[in-house]
Amino acid sequence: MAKGYSVFIGLVIVAAMCAAAWFLSPKGENQTTWRSSLIIALVSCYLMWFITFMAQLHPLIEPRRVDIKEGFQHE
Numbered sequence: 001m002a003k004g005y006s007v008f009i010g011l012v013i014v015a016a017m018c019a020a021a022w023f024l025s026p027k028g029e030n031q032t033t034w035r036s037s038l039i040i041a042l043v044s045c046y047l048m049w050f051i052t053f054m055a056q057l058h059p060l061i062e063p064r065r066v067d068i069k070e071g072f073q074h075e
Contacts, residue, residue: 002057004057006053007050007053010046010049010050011046014045014046018042021034021035021038021039021042022039025038
């Protein structure tokens, strides 16, 4: 099962990819557009993964089964 430190490992990987996008973007008049597009795409993907990961790691509502007999339910 995934632990909480995978969030930081993902952040380091995305930061490295953003740095690579900054320095390795093609030179020319569209360099700023390339940099911005790549960095925004990487950050957006990381944020979506982070929110989904945290929602599964710490759910707000605990699932309950309704097909269990009364004496066996966890309270």
